[in-house]
Amino acid sequence: MKPNYRGRFAPSPTGPLHFGSLVAAVGSYLDARTQGGEWLLRMEDVDTPRNVPGAAEHILATLEAFGFEWDGPVLWQSQRLAAYAEALAQLQAAGLAYGCACSRKEIADSASQEMIQAASQATTRATIQPAIDGGLIYPGTCRDGLPAGRSARAWRLRVSDEEIAFTDRVQGRVAQRLARDVGDFVLHRADGLFAYQLAVTVDDDFQGISDIVRGADLLASTPRQIWLQRCLGFAEPRYAHLPVATNAAGEKLSKQTLAPALDVTKAAYSLVRALQFLGQPVPEALARASVKEVWAWAREHWRFPLIPPVATIAWPLLP
Numbered sequence: 001m002k003p004n005y006r007g008r009f010a011p012s013p014t015g016p017l018h019f020g021s022l023v024a025a026v027g028s029y030l031d032a033r034t035q036g037g038e039w040l041l042r043m044e045d046v047d048t049p050r051n052v053p054g055a056a057e058h059i060l061a062t063l064e065a066f067g068f069e070w071d072g073p074v075l076w077q078s079q080r081l082a083a084y085a086e087a088l089a090q091l092q093a094a095g096l097a098y099g100c101a102c103s104r105k106e107i108a109d110s111a112s113q114e115m116i117q118a119a120s121q122a123t124t125r126a127t128i129q130p131a132i133d134g135g136l137i138y139p140g141t142c143r144d145g146l147p148a149g150r151s152a153r154a155w156r157l158r159v160s161d162e163e164i165a166f167t168d169r170v171q172g173r174v175a176q177r178l179a180r181d182v183g184d185f186v187l188h189r190a191d192g193l194f195a196y197q198l199a200v201t202v203d204d205d206f207q208g209i210s211d212i213v214r215g216a217d218l219l220a221s222t223p224r225q226i227w228l229q230r231c232l233g234f235a236e237p238r239y240a241h242l243p244v245a246t247n248a249a250g251e252k253l254s255k256q257t258l259a260p261a262l263d264v265t266k267a268a269y270s271l272v273r274a275l276q277f278l279g280q281p282v283p284e285a286l287a288r289a290s291v292k293e294v295w296a297w298a299r300e301h302w303r304f305p306l307i308p309p310v311a312t313i314a315w316p317l318l319p
């Protein structure tokens, strides 16, 4: 048993939990509990326009019905704005965060302009590529000061070209060069909201999280969070990124792909499917057992090394 293990599950209240969220919850929960660790809950409601009224309460009730037991009170990001402001001020004072006046359109125009130039110079590789999470790499317009007559809309974090690498417990070695792959990224958005990357990093440190177990859809965000940890003087947690649940069309289960909400009347059934998805040899008979019995089996038989790095079967095609 490893002392001082602290894990967490951090859903966004943008809709009800679905099978993909359940996989992340089960993986982080069992990793924590089988190591004698704590498991904390955090409601990631910082992106207020995306919050759905009642979704947070629905998520908590669903987790309870599925037999999850969390330690301590739920942490709500909407109540943590002062902590995010303090972290931003620290980065500003250190010259690591700078004001950016660019609109999304200006960044897109500048990116395509450079692409056109690159193409006209017949280089084989465009200098601007789509950033890893689908956005555009910020061209650095305001890095050395705001253009004359412009004021800051957002705040960005200066990144470096050094390689940021970590060894994920499921995915193996992951490395990024933020300057090349992501660019200076936003900490405080033009709409006045704190960015996800800042909120998550500040909260994981605040909650003393030692182990982050979550879906591999967040793998590309991790080097940004590690860079933020270094800039803020935080300790680096261990990471495990679980395979992402997809539908039969290969799309990630989400609200956008109309993933069905978890059915609390079929909790044991869904837990068994989540365990199977995570590579655990769970007896099929448990799908008709009680939630308690499923957890008893899982706590006794959980084997982390069996988790596959990528999904081997699509939901709802699981047996």
Ligand SMILES: [Zn+2]
Pocket (backbone or CB within 6 Å): 099, 100, 101, 102, 140, 141, 142, 143
């Ligand atoms: Zn700018």
